[in-house]
Amino acid sequence: MKKLFLSVAFFLSLAIVSGQESRVDETKNNEFGVHTGAVTGLGLSYRHWFNRAGFQLTALPIKTESLTFISAGVTALYSFYESRYVMVFGYLGNHFFVQEEDDESYNWNTGMYEPDHYDETSYSFGFGPGFAFGKTVRFNLMLGYGFYDVFEKFNMYPTGEIGLYYRF
Numbered sequence: 001m002k003k004l005f006l007s008v009a010f011f012l013s014l015a016i017v018s019g020q021e022s023r024v025d026e027t028k029n030n031e032f033g034v035h036t037g038a039v040t041g042l043g044l045s046y047r048h049w050f051n052r053a054g055f056q057l058t059a060l061p062i063k064t065e066s067l068t069f070i071s072a073g074v075t076a077l078y079s080f081y082e083s084r085y086v087m088v089f090g091y092l093g094n095h096f097f098v099q100e101e102d103d104e105s106y107n108w109n110t111g112m113y114e115p116d117h118y119d120e121t122s123y124s125f126g127f128g129p130g131f132a133f134g135k136t137v138r139f140n141l142m143l144g145y146g147f148y149d150v151f152e153k154f155n156m157y158p159t160g161e162i163g164l165y166y167r168f
Contacts, residue, residue: 123150
């Protein structure tokens with residue numbers, strides 16, 4: 001049942017719902033910027049709006065010799081209200097997170113360094129209202145409720161997301 005619920009939530013967030021009303025500024029449908037959020041992802045972010053519905057892609061992949069860090073988010077957006085400088089919207093976000101790290105720690109019993117391996121993988125999703133302020137450069141604040149690490153230690157608590165975007 002849990003897998004069915006997660007699958008439905010994931011596919012609903014990818015679905016694009018067409019709106020009947022037009023946006024205030026239809027010529028600026030794209031946004032690019034930086035975003036950080038527990039249920040929407042961390043890193044560089046791209047948004048596209050189709051009238052009132054839209055999507056957001058957020059990613060930050062980092063790979064070094066001893067570290068792998070991947071944050072990838074896909075978010076469905078729906079605009080409830082838009083004026084020249086303010087937008088109120090709803091979101092349904094999905095976040096896939098991977099972190100692996102190889103290190104060495106000193107063992108006091110043997111006097112030797114021993115290899116350590118740490119790895120964490122999680123999938124989170126959430127929903128709530130969002131607010132965008134600005135005309136060309138937009139500050140975004142998204143609040144809501146999140147479901148964290150749903151495949152292992154299922155947790156639920158409030159979430160907050162923040163971003164800064166340039167509209168074009």
